[in-house]
Amino acid sequence: MILAKFEQIKQYICQQVELGHLKEHDRVPSENALSEQFVCSRMTARRAITELCDTGLLVRSQGRGTFVATLKSQTSLMEIRNISDEIRERGHDYSVEVINLKEVNATQDVAITLDVEKDTTIYCSTLVHLEDNVPVQLEVRYVNPRLVPEYLSNDFTLHTPHEFLSMAAPLTEAEHIIEAIMPTSLIAKQLKLAQFEPCLQIKRRTFSSKGVVSFATLTHPSSRFRIGGRFSVNG
Amino acid sequence: MILAKFEQIKQYICQQVELGHLKEHDRVPSENALSEQFVCSRMTARRAITELCDTGLLVRSQGRGTFVATLKSQTSLMEIRNISDEIRERGHDYSVEVINLKEVNATQDVAITLDVEKDTTIYCSTLVHLEDNVPVQLEVRYVNPRLVPEYLSNDFTLHTPHEFLSMAAPLTEAEHIIEAIMPTSLIAKQLKLAQFEPCLQIKRRTFSSKGVVSFATLTHPSSRFRIGGRFSVNG
DNA sequence: CATAGCCACTTGTATATACAAGTGGCGCTG
DNA sequence: CAGCGCCACTTGTATATACAAGTGGCTATG
Numbered sequence: 001m002i003l004a005k006f007e008q009i010k011q012y013i014c015q016q017v018e019l020g021h022l023k024e025h026d027r028v029p030s031e032n033a034l035s036e037q038f039v040c041s042r043m044t045a046r047r048a049i050t051e052l053c054d055t056g057l058l059v060r061s062q063g064r065g066t067f068v069a070t071l072k073s074q075t076s077l078m079e080i081r082n083i084s085d086e087i088r089e090r091g092h093d094y095s096v097e098v099i100n101l102k103e104v105n106a107t108q109d110v111a112i113t114l115d116v117e118k119d120t121t122i123y124c125s126t127l128v129h130l131e132d133n134v135p136v137q138l139e140v141r142y143v144n145p146r147l148v149p150e151y152l153s154n155d156f157t158l159h160t161p162h163e164f165l166s167m168a169a170p171l172t173e174a175e176h177i178i179e180a181i182m183p184t185s186l187i188a189k190q191l192k193l194a195q196f197e198p199c200l201q202i203k204r205r206t207f208s209s210k211g212v213v214s215f216a217t218l219t220h221p222s223s224r225f226r227i228g229g230r231f232s233v234n235g
Numbered sequence: 236m237i238l239a240k241f242e243q244i245k246q247y248i249c250q251q252v253e254l255g256h257l258k259e260h261d262r263v264p265s266e267n268a269l270s271e272q273f274v275c276s277r278m279t280a281r282r283a284i285t286e287l288c289d290t291g292l293l294v295r296s297q298g299r300g301t302f303v304a305t306l307k308s309q310t311s312l313m314e315i316r317n318i319s320d321e322i323r324e325r326g327h328d329y330s331v332e333v334i335n336l337k338e339v340n341a342t343q344d345v346a347i348t349l350d351v352e353k354d355t356t357i358y359c360s361t362l363v364h365l366e367d368n369v370p371v372q373l374e375v376r377y378v379n380p381r382l383v384p385e386y387l388s389n390d391f392t393l394h395t396p397h398e399f400l401s402m403a404a405p406l407t408e409a410e411h412i413i414e415a416i417m418p419t420s421l422i423a424k425q426l427k428l429a430q431f432e433p434c435l436q437i438k439r440r441t442f443s444s445k446g447v448v449s450f451a452t453l454t455h456p457s458s459r460f461r462i463g464g465r466f467s468v469n470g
Numbered sequence: 471c472a473t474a475g476c477c478a479c480t481t482g483t484a485t486a487t488a489c490a491a492g493t494g495g496c497g498c499t500g
Numbered sequence: 501c502a503g504c505g506c507c508a509c510t511t512g513t514a515t516a517t518a519c520a521a522g523t524g525g526c527t528a529t530g
Binding site for chain 1: 289410411412413414415416417432433434435436455457461462463
């Protein structure tokens with residue numbers, strides 16, 4: 001048995017929803033029905049459903065049954081998404097311009113942020129992400145070489161830093177600070193801004209189970225990029 | 236039995252953490268130990284622990300045991316917090332300046348946003364929130380009068396719009412767009428900005444179970460306010 | 471015809487049990 | 501003393517069962 005039974009049942013229900021066989025507010029088979037269908041006990045079927053309720057795909061109602069929830073668009077505010085995927089999902093062209101890749105000595109503040117010793121050699125990548133050949137994000141990223149020693153050998157035209165890091169050291173947590181700034185002339189030049197305009201700047205620290213993986217400063221020209229999201233309020 | 240047994244166990248463990256008897260990375264009693272202590276089956280104790288893991292209070296490790304997780308500060312990025320609470324929690328003075336309260340005819344776009352008929356009369360409040368007498372947020376808010384007819388009768392020096400709306404129509408969902416803008420001269424004046432500086436602008440739509448409650452535009456001078464948050468990445 | 475009550479079906483809680491699988495310590499052996 | 505293997509303990513998966521409790525429809529009764 002490769003996959004646990006309750007995982008198989010989860011997968012099946014997810015597929016039914018993805019394929020459109022189950023739509024919003026449709027009733028899903030009862031726990032008893034599923035346990036017959038998958039030849040398992042009711043508790044196993046129940047577990048599958050419980051976990052899908054936790055993710056928000058299903059909602060239960062005692063006495064009535066279990067139903068497909070109102071499907072909500074994902075909250076890209078919270079989610080850390082890969083910018084190339086996001087651009088491609090909008091049906092646009094993604095490309096990247098690598099400005100430089102280097103090793104640098106950690107200054108005091110970067111060392112603290114990355115949780116390494118001062119003057120350690122750390123990796124730094126600077127690149128610009130383009131949507132239909134228009135720069136939409138300047139990404140300056142410092143990476144902890146202890147956790148991802150092979151970072152600089154990545155081909156960034158094939159894998160974004162986020163993609164590469166996700167493979168090398170799966171993300172467990174992230175920390176964000178969002179600010180509005182006026183770009184410096186260097187940033188304006190790198191983003192090919194015709195005139196100065198306010199930019200959204202996100203400082204993001206990402207963690208894996210082994211510690212701080214990287215620290216990135218993501219700068220978006222306001223006229224070309226927004227951040228949005230929808231989420232439900234708990235409690 | 237007022238509370239289900241697994242809820243009692245959850246409560247007990249939460250208390251132990253709150254009281255400091257269990258600290259970060261401490262080991263919590265094993266499922267078997269809990270089931271003896273509470274005279275229940277292991278599956279019941281297990282359920283309590285499972286749900287506390289889901290909330291992030293505990294982490295499990297097969298073969299080793301269950302531990303109190305690294306306690307994280309709340310993510311104020313996702314949470315919709317009351318600005319007056321936030322300012323007071325920082326130990327600063329909160330005050331508010333009401334610029335105006337009025338009824339307006341819904342223009343096309345506001346009508347769509349609030350999901351009401353065009354030219355309906357809707358409520359509009361404009362106020363500035365101050366931290367130690369410095370303006371930190373300009374809030375322009377449109378409210379659906381069908382859902383909160385008594386909105387304009389609120390004393391905004393006692394309750395922020397968010398507080399009042401939360402009582403009148405509990406939030407179920409919210410939608411956000413974040414942008415960086417240069418303030419108009421009116422906004423700059425209302426925020427008492429000495430010179431023009433980039434501002435973070437959040438457009439927020441809030442929903443109750445009965446529909447769109449309000450639409451707010453929150454403008455923060457970048458030099459006086461940031462948005463931050465930390466969260467765990469699922470999957 | 472209206473309704474009160476019963477019944478079938480659903481989810482919710484709880485138990486007892488079994489075996490799989492991961493971890494870490496302890497002791498035995500080379 | 502180093503390392504291997506066993507064992508105790510832990511969490512992970514799964515089953516079979518029981519009763520509680522909420523929902524909705526159907527039927528019998530007034």
